[in-house]
Amino acid sequence: MQELKERIRREGQILSETVLKVDSFLNHQVDTELALRIGREFGQRFGGRGVTKVLTVEASGIQFAMAAGIALRVPFVYAKKKKAITQGEAVYAAPVYSFTRREAYQISIAEKYLGPSDRVLIVDDFLATGAALVGLADIVERSGAVLVGVGCVIEKSFQEGRFLLEERGIEVCSLARIVSMKPGEVQFAGEECNQKERITC
């Protein structure tokens, strides 16, 4: 998604070879119109495949799950990171380790919101180590739902997330695949060979 890559180049802050900050337009302050276009992009790539529900994890996946839900005209569900006292029912849970926050947590989804009749598209802002997305994929599998695919806004291709998902046979589509980065410079997949957009999925 060319517009997204340009925004990452223009506004992204590369703090190290692994940490990219995009909180001016994606995950703290959110460019609403861009988020909608990102959702339409997921809609185009996963439309016509019977998706009944979009799934993400709170908090920074919500705006993109909502945008994909708008495009696909389906509801979305976001996994909670903690069990609130109002969430007292049976849940699917999975452990996740966050490298960004350097802590382990549990994600959970009420069982009644995911079942064998669902066809699920998982959406998130980042694909890096894949920890949260593998946890979500495990939950989808346990629920008996069909996992149609995973859509990520930004992928750090130099980390193992895509590999971990693909070795489970999961289709992964990222709108901007970063193959390497360092302060002041970001290299996207497909740019050297001019394959542009096609290679991103």
Next chain:
Amino acid sequence: MQELKERIRREGQILSETVLKVDSFLNHQVDTELALRIGREFGQRFGGRGVTKVLTVEASGIQFAMAAGIALRVPFVYAKKKKAITQGEAVYAAPVYSFTRREAYQISIAEKYLGPSDRVLIVDDFLATGAALVGLADIVERSGAVLVGVGCVIEKSFQEGRFLLEERGIEVCSLARIVSMKPGEVQFAGEECNQKERITC
């Protein structure tokens, strides 16, 4: 908002006289189309007043801030509940006590995303004790921005949140105001005197 009240009556689970669960359509599984209509409702009530930014707090406010942002064609910002390692800059912070989760936490917003040139609409899913919303209002005041108003999806009018905001001179608009509830029964404001929608703001 009549549609919202009907959904609360039909799908809301009243666990006690203070706890209402609406996670089948608002804040765990989200009815995307309803969320968009909620955003349009906020857009109608706060449109034409120069709002430059919608503000909320993660996680369950995000879908409504996004919907309001879509309606008003402005970006939104969500306050973070913890400081991530990628959020290293100057922030506005405020302490909040969550009665639902029974824990204290801190909300924060990067200073660069809120300033004197902004006119802010705060949006959240619930107005009850007002803790998070008062924290957000404090942050807006410190930033020098103008607070245009607060829009809530559901208000528990029997708790002190509205009072705390109004005594600061803040305009509060809730789309469904609950004056009392108990398992199997919910009473909305304005119903006894047939004032319907007008009284909700």
